[in-house]
Amino acid sequence: MKKNFFILLLLLLAMYSEAQIRVLTPADITKGIFCDKQRFRIAYDMSFVKDTLRSNKPVKESMILEIGSSVSLFYSYAAFHSDSIYADDIAKGLSQSAINEHLNNSGVGQISWKLYKNYPQKGLSSLLDGLGMERYCCIEKMQMPDWNVCPDSTAMILGYNCRMATAVYKGRTWCAWYAEDIPVGEGPWKLCGLPGLILRAYDSQHQYVFEASGMEQIKDNADLRYKGEKFEPIERKALDKLYARYYADPVGYITNNPNIKVTITDANGNPTAKPKAVPYNPIER
Amino acid sequence: MRFIVILCFVVLCAFPASAQVAIRGVVTDSVSNVPLEMATVTLLRNSKPILFARTDAQGRFTLSLKGIQKGDKLSASYLGYAKAAVTLDDRRSVVFRLRPENFTLKEVTIRAGRIYGKQDTISYDLSRFADNRDNNLKDVLRKLPGVDVDKDGTISYNGKAINRFTVEGLDLTGGRYNLINENLKAKDVATAEIIEHDQPIKALQKKITTDNVAMNVKLKPEARDKWIFTLSPLLKVGTPIDNFNVGGRFNALQIGKKQQSLYGVEADRTGRDLSLSNKQLTSDMGTSLEPDTGLPQCYDTPALAAPIDAERLRFNTSQSWNVNKTFKTKDEKEIKWMAGYMHSSTRQSTTNCSRYYLNTDKQTETTQSKDFRLLEDRLFLNLNSEINTDKSYGSESFLLEASQSDGHSDYQKANDSFLHERIKIPLINISNQFYKLMTYEHYTLSVRSLLRFAHSPSSLNVDGDKETRTANGWYTDNSLTWLNKLGFFTQSYSVGVNAEDVSLHGGNQFFSCYFSPYWEYKRSSLTARIGGMMQWKRFPEQGNSFIDTCPWLSLNMKSGYHHEYSFYGQYRESAGDWMSFLLPAYRKDYRTMFISDGVVPRTKILFAKVEHTYKRPLNEFFWNSSASFQQIGQNVMTDMQINGGQYLYHVTQQNNHSRMTQASSILSKGFFNLHLKTKLAAKYCLTDAVQSSEGTLLNYQNRQIIVEPQLIFSPSWAEVDYSGTFAWTKSRVKQVSSLATLFDCSQRLMLTRTIGAVDISVLAVHYHNELQLSPAANMLIMDASLVWRTRKVRFEVNARNLFNKQRYERTTYSGVSSLTDSYILRPREVLFKMQFTF
Structure with a gap:
């Protein structure tokens, strides 16, 4: 594993509102620790609003929910795709320019976090995320939303009859449609605990919307692996502070490391100001 | 008091009205009788779910509801079992025995095209930043963690200057990347990447670790293959308003994946150093541990002295022209040609007073008052051809440089008259480098060859007394390297010969052969490298032969999330330095004479450095500290004598040592709230x-x-x-x-x-x-x-x-x-x- 070999993809400062700086480091291409066998894989389309002042321009991302017998993993497909390409290219010993080419074509995704439910043990969840070059793992007690079922609701999603339930959870009012005929109490992000699999979920302001777009039953004994073994443990409060810190002044955050000097200039090499208060709309409020 | 009693009564009566009914039960496997944890039990009314609960580790559940209606059903479900439902009636306790049943998910294939998640990261909205300052590539690069851009445009990463700069994978300017940085707009750039431990040779990737750093910039599709023109005129007004000067810059840039061009012209009188646009900022990757030091010169090239920002001290009239073009041919060959010309006339006035503490009773003092005018002309032409595949690598580079530095100095003498000194150094330098690498099943083999010719008829003219020293030199370095990597271990062995011929005072040559082994062990948190060189060097004219050994060791270890340690140690022996022994006597400038005993200098250097980095990003705290020690031993010394303002340097045989100890520490702390x-x-x-x-x-x-x-x-x-x-x-x-x-x-x-x-x-x-x-x-x-x-x-x-x-x-x-x-x-x-x- 090349600990010193990493690619930094910088998406322009001007694109802060839409894009994300994602740094790929060797910690991202680890094989991971085995934690469960996969039983189902559900694909979701996640659409979320980054800038609450411009809520008519949500960002879309494909997400995957891997469901095992007890552990589940929710992650961005685009990020997974680019991580796999990166790992593959490194293993093949491709040149840097070929790797850059592949990554540029695939994109690196907007969602850098991965959520493991019931890992490292039942009742705990692990959130893996990275800011700049640091990698963090936040282990918290899993809190199931306190759902209220709406008996008169019906919807047909992906050929399944679904019922709706609502809950006030982590600062938002969530509506979730679950499939009664899929008795798996799982769903996207931290939403779970319903009698069936959640196929559609959104908050009351439609700032976060999850819509299942496909599902698959795993027959090839695939593993569910934990990829955060090299990530630094962090408390929830500290992580929230870091997010707030990062988005308020991304350049300042990166340059806390004195080896990093940042000067922003305009098109012709003349110094200008640094970006402040990049829009940030966390899923937990 | 009575009111409170009635209130309590009313409250107590209220309770039975909200009759909470609790329904309990267990859910088990009907075959094994094992209780099922996390099974879902739902209360259905008219086939609609009202309430649900999950079973605990013992399979037990409890449902609390307001009241049971007729026809209410209770349903239990669990993955891998058939759903079971019972009508509640009057029961308050239910035991479910679920029959195992294979669950088959009705699979839904995702609509083609969506799953590849092509993120449209290129869409951005500049209107959000309409009142913000625009960006330029040079300073976007500074935002990359660890990246620093110096005044002269050199990009460094973590203190190390980058070795390669490419745009869209092509190196347009052959290392003279200042031009690109100042002209490529940040809004046209899609990504900029820093590649650490860069190995541009595809066939050597993953085989040998380098400490090289490279940078690659990729443009957005719409900025590719289109011409970008930049025109910046400049007007300078001196105060009091007496002189006006016009200058400016024009650049045309076109960047594509297969072809790139850059044309530029600049005229300046504001103190800018135009030689920077043609300056080679990357260093070449060479295997010889004793690189070509260039043609020996008697006179120091006249230059501007700049203790502070050079722009404040430089009085100049300069112009520069440059042309760069690179393209990729059908068979993946990359061809580039670069040419540039700079002409500059610089003036400076300085005074100097030097005191020498040579013995206890008197101090020797010299003074100098100098009016200096430098005329510089520099022309270069560089042709390059490179082929880089996974199995082989070949590169051929031809460089022609012609330059002339003509320095006129007027020194004020004690009696207010002036002494005029002119140092003129014309130089023609032609060099050709060839490198070829082939990969075989278990090893790679590479050949490198460098040939250089230089000619310089320099002259020194002091008040009409002219002296010309013409130097011609040939230099060649050829080597063969064998490399193999197995698991975590890499080894490589090089053998080579190099020779130089200098005719400055008769013919003088040296001839050497060298052998250089290298071993590397690399795991996830530890990298250890050992290398060395053994060289046999002979100076035929002087009749000396030397055997030099130069081993070195480098260790790097990462411990936990916060600490990184590294150590570097080297011992180096070398022989030769033409100007110390070639000429028995020569005049260096208007007041300096140089004489030599003709002893070939031999140097031994011992160097060690330790470094530690500690970081706590959560607390916004970083700390980097390092210490180093160096000892240099030589067999010759330069004796200095000063008489009546005239300097005499005499190189004699005398063993001596010098030592240098350094320690440094950098602490950085951020206070977000402030x-x-x-x-x-x-x-x-x-x-x-x-x-x-x-x-x-x-x-x-x-x-x-x-x-x-x-x-x-x-x-x-x-x-x-x-x-x-x-x-x-x-x-x-x-x-x-x-x-x-x-x-x-x-x-x-x-x-x-x-x-x-x-x-x-x-x-x-x-x-x-x-x-x-x-x-x-x-x-x-x-x-x-x-x-x-x-x-x-x-x-x-x-x-x-x-x-x-x-x-x-x-x-x-x-x-x-x-x-x-x-x-x-x-x-x-x-x-x-x-x-x-x-």
Whole structure:
């Protein structure tokens, strides 16, 4: 594993509102620790609003929910795709320019976090995320939303009859449609605990919307692996502070490391100001 | 009292009305009777779910509801079992025994095209930043963690200058990347990447670790293959308003994946160093541990002395032209040609007073007052062809450089007359480099060959007394390398021959063969490298042969999340340095003579360095510290004699040692809530060496402590940037004298305020220099600037040296001397600049 070999993809400062700086480091291409066998894989389309002042321009991302017998993993497909390409290219010993080419074509995704439910043990969840070059793992007690079922609701999603339930959870009012005929109490992000699999979920302001777009039953004994073994443990409060810190002044955050000097200039090499208060709309409020 | 009783009664009566019914039960497996945990039990009313609960580890559940209606059903479900439902009736306790049943998910295939998640990361909205300052590639690059861009444009990563700069995978300018950085707009750039441990040779990837760093820039599709023109005229007004000067810059840039071109022309009279646009900022990857040092020269190339920002001291008229073109042919070959020409005329006026502490009773002093004019012409042509596949690599590079430095100096003599000195150094340098690498099943083999020819008829003219020294030189270096990697271990062995022929004073050559092994062990947190070189070198004319050994060791270890340690040690032996023994005697400049005993110098260097990095990003704290030690032993010494203002240097055989110890530490802490970032760097350096004068050996010691604080305060309405350098220098010549501690400090404060599309900034720089001969010199220089950005044009007004300071003075300690220099500064000027892009 090349600990010193990493690619930094910088998406322009001007694109802060839409894009994300994602740094790929060797910690991202680890094989991971085995934690469960996969039983189902559900694909979701996640659409979320980054800038609450411009809520008519949500960002879309494909997400995957891997469901095992007890552990589940929710992650961005685009990020997974680019991580796999990166790992593959490194293993093949491709040149840097070929790797850059592949990554540029695939994109690196907007969602850098991965959520493991019931890992490292039942009742705990692990959130893996990275800011700049640091990698963090936040282990918290899993809190199931306190759902209220709406008996008169019906919807047909992906050929399944679904019922709706609502809950006030982590600062938002969530509506979730679950499939009664899929008795798996799982769903996207931290939403779970319903009698069936959640196929559609959104908050009351439609700032976060999850819509299942496909599902698959795993027959090839695939593993569910934990990829955060090299990530630094962090408390929830500290992580929230870091997010707030990062988005308020991304350049300042990166340059806390004195080896990093940042000067922003305009098109012709003349110094200008640094970006402040990049829009940030966390899923937990 | 009665009221409370009634109230309690009413409250108590209220309870039975909300009759909470609890329904309990267990859910088990019907075959094994094992209780099922996390099974779901739902209350259905008219086939609609009302309430649900999950079973605990013992399979038990409890449902609390207001009331049971007729027809209410209870249903239990669990993955891998058939659903079961019972009508509740009057039961309050239910036991479910679920029958195992295979669950088959009705699979849904995702609609093709969506799953590949092609993120549209290129869509952005500039209107959000309409009132923000635009970006330029040079400074976007500075945002990359660890990236630094120097004044001369060199990009460094974590303190290491990058070795390769490419745009869209092609190296357009062959390492002269300043031009690209100043002309490529940030809005046209999609990604910029830093590649550490860069190995541009595809066939060597993953086989050999390098410490090279590379940078690659990719453009957005719409910016590719289109011409980008930049025109920036400039008007300079001197104050009082007496002279006007016009200058400017024009560039045409086109970047594509298969072809790139860059054409530029610039004229300047504001102090800019135009040679930077043609300056090669990357270093070549070579295998020879003794690289080509160039043709030996008798005279020092005349140059501008710049202790502070060179732009404040340079009085110039310059122009530069350059052409760069690169393209990829069908068979993946990359061909590029680059050419450039620069002409510059620079003036400078300086005075110098040097004191030498050679013996206890008297101090020797020399003074110099110099008016200097330098005419520089530089032309270069570079042709390059490269083929880079996974299995092989080949590169062929041809370089032609023709330059002339013509320095005219007028020195004021004691009787107010002038002495005129002219040093003219024309130089033609032609070199060709060839490199070929082939991969076989278990190893790779590479061949490298360099051939260089240089010719330089230099001359020194002192008041009509002219002396010409023509130097011709051939240099060649050829090597063969075998490399193999197995698991975590890499090994490589090189053998080579190199030779040089110099005709300066008759014919002189050296001839050497060398062998260089290298081993590398690399795991996830530890990298260990050992290498070395053994060389046999012969100087036929002098009849000397030497065997040099140069082993080195490097270790790097990462421990936990926060610590990183590294160690580097090297021992190096070398022989030769033409100018120390080639010529028995020659005149170096108007007051310096150089004589030599003809002994071939032999040098032995021992060097060790340890480094530690500690970081806690959560607390915004970083700490980097390092210490190094170096000892140099030589068999020759340069004896210095000064008589009546004339210098005589004599290189004689004399064993001597010099030592240097350095320690440095950088601390950085951020305070997010206060919008504050602070940094403190401290460095200590101790040098112990010997100077010989008229046969007497003088031991001297030089100590220096430098402290550099830095503070950035950036609330939303402004930015305040402060940085300071405080230096204490102490020098001691043993048995002779101890010099006073010099305290010098320079501080820089910059305030910026943006209102709409206008930026106003003020810069104040303060220098405090303690001088040997007079009281301390204090100088405050102020600049102000105003920038107005519109969509197509950028206007800038720059006022420099507002207080019209004339002169900068400072003293430095060097060896057994203390030198005091004084420089004339550029006067107060106002510059008007406009920039168009189309």
